[in-house]
Amino acid sequence: MKRPERPHRPLQQAVAAKTISPARNAAQQILTLLHQGKGHCDELLQGPLLAGLSQEDRNLCTTLVMGVLRWQIALDAQIVPLLQHPEKGLPEPVAIALRLGVFQLLHLDRIPPHAAISESVELCRAAQQPQTTGMVNAILRKIARLPRPLPAAKSLALRYAHPSWLVQRWSRLYGKEAAEAICAAGQTQPAALVRWVGKDAEKPALLAELEAGKLLQTSYVGSSAQLAALAAQHPQQFQMMDEGSQLVAEMAACGVPTDGKILDSCAAPGGKTLVLAQRNPAAEILACDSSSRRLQAMRKRLQPVAYAARVRFLQGDASQPLPAAFAQEQFDRILCDVPCSGTGTLARNPEIRHHLQPEDLERHAARQKEILGRAMRQLAPGGRLVYSTCSLEPEENEAVVEACLQAEQGFRKVDVATALATLQQQGVLQADAAATLQATAVRDGYLRTLPGVHPCDGFFAAMIERVALYS
Numbered sequence: 001m002k003r004p005e006r007p008h009r010p011l012q013q014a015v016a017a018k019t020i021s022p023a024r025n026a027a028q029q030i031l032t033l034l035h036q037g038k039g040h041c042d043e044l045l046q047g048p049l050l051a052g053l054s055q056e057d058r059n060l061c062t063t064l065v066m067g068v069l070r071w072q073i074a075l076d077a078q079i080v081p082l083l084q085h086p087e088k089g090l091p092e093p094v095a096i097a098l099r100l101g102v103f104q105l106l107h108l109d110r111i112p113p114h115a116a117i118s119e120s121v122e123l124c125r126a127a128q129q130p131q132t133t134g135m136v137n138a139i140l141r142k143i144a145r146l147p148r149p150l151p152a153a154k155s156l157a158l159r160y161a162h163p164s165w166l167v168q169r170w171s172r173l174y175g176k177e178a179a180e181a182i183c184a185a186g187q188t189q190p191a192a193l194v195r196w197v198g199k200d201a202e203k204p205a206l207l208a209e210l211e212a213g214k215l216l217q218t219s220y221v222g223s224s225a226q227l228a229a230l231a232a233q234h235p236q237q238f239q240m241m242d243e244g245s246q247l248v249a250e251m252a253a254c255g256v257p258t259d260g261k262i263l264d265s266c267a268a269p270g271g272k273t274l275v276l277a278q279r280n281p282a283a284e285i286l287a288c289d290s291s292s293r294r295l296q297a298m299r300k301r302l303q304p305v306a307y308a309a310r311v312r313f314l315q316g317d318a319s320q321p322l323p324a325a326f327a328q329e330q331f332d333r334i335l336c337d338v339p340c341s342g343t344g345t346l347a348r349n350p351e352i353r354h355h356l357q358p359e360d361l362e363r364h365a366a367r368q369k370e371i372l373g374r375a376m377r378q379l380a381p382g383g384r385l386v387y388s389t390c391s392l393e394p395e396e397n398e399a400v401v402e403a404c405l406q407a408e409q410g411f412r413k414v415d416v417a418t419a420l421a422t423l424q425q426q427g428v429l430q431a432d433a434a435a436t437l438q439a440t441a442v443r444d445g446y447l448r449t450l451p452g453v454h455p456c457d458g459f460f461a462a463m464i465e466r467v468a469l470y471s
Contacts, residue, residue, distance in 0.1 A: 181452030198237030244456030249275035344458020
């Protein structure tokens with residue numbers, strides 16, 4: 001998923017009370033920054049706010065932030081009925097402190113109730129909201145006395161803390177059973193996956209201790225500690241990457257001429273570019289992205305990787321023509337992994353559900369059509385393009401592809417089942433994975449994986465071939 005940049009800086013709180021743990025203090029600041037639109041949780045949880053924390057505090061902070069984001073809708077449903085004036089709302093620091101407290105009381109068995117309550121009270125005091133401490137203390141004490149487990153909510157949306165409008169549309173599109181599986185997956189921590197990108201003969205012994213991936217021969221599942229050890233010992237041979245994301249990149253990398261040209265039009269942070277380069281070491285790859293910061297980070301990431309030596313980098317808006325130096329180039333393969341709503345990645349990016357609105361889908365789709373239309377014009381005759389998103393919404397997927405195929409002459413849709421069959425023959429996919437995907441994830445020639453239904457994030461992919469010169 002490609003997301004717009006949001007500049008952020010560490011939030012300066014009032015002097016925090018000494019009784020607030022570093023983990024809870026950092027969690028409060030990160031949740032506040034997210035509410036203000038100043039960053040994304042995956043970046044903030046790797047940023048300076050956690051730099052000085054012990055590993056134990058880093059783990060607790062991550063648990064608190066991700067837990068509150070995943071369960072916020074259900075947490076608020078517990079809090080609001082206990083407010084004297086719910087129609088007035090709460091100052092955001094107080095709402096965040098309450099959510100942190102309720103999450104700990106209802107979801108974390110190892111946190112003593114008195115610690116969850118007292119530190120939430122002190123978070124309000126530190127945020128210069130002392131007049132709310134009595135209310136926060138009273139609400140949390142009432143929730144602490146509730147019987148366990150709480151009765152299951154009748155509403156699917158409330159039970160899994162997802163926006164009602166999203167659950168309703170998923171039920172309509174995929175059926176209630178699949179919608180519930182998607183929601184349940186959104187509330188769980190995704191498996192920690194790595195992709196082995198080194199030579200088979202150089203695989204370390206530690207790989208034998210890991211579980212094989214469900215889809216790809218190059219994927220392994222392990223504990224955070226195991227994967228951290230692998231990354232430390234072999235930093236250039238592994239990359240963290242969901243199997244759905246890998247599958248899209250493998251489809252794009254498949255069948256490129258030996259000395260072909262590849263365009264990755266929305267390339268940062270570079271995981272899919274590495275797959276393209278690994279599978280096509282003799283090809284020339286042009287990696288483009290609109291963000292200079294993300295492109296620079298990508299350049300630094302790829303620089304030590306020997307097989308990525310032929311990757312060129314270009315900053316530019318994918319919806320606009322390439323600069324003059326590249327304007328006449330045509331590409332044998334193009335990957336358009338476009339910016340999208342990200343509804344297939346709510347387990348990894350739970351904050352999306354609190355900001356996304358129905359009208360945002362058409363706004364995303366308008367930009368996606370511009371990017372795809374522009375990329376199609378750069379495709380060489382006989383070349384193929386893979387259009388992908390991590391969205392579950394048809395407005396961003398099938399509708400975009402169909403609109404561009406109608407607008408641009410000389411192109412046709414290629415059934416993705418052909419690419420899956422080729423990847424199976426090449427030994428890229430696990431045994432029987434292609435048949436399983438064709439039976440459950442391919443519809444009308446498109447690939448669509450669903451969280452909870454398939455063992456990966458939600459991804460969409462379409463293949464387009466140029467059959468005549470653009471006119």
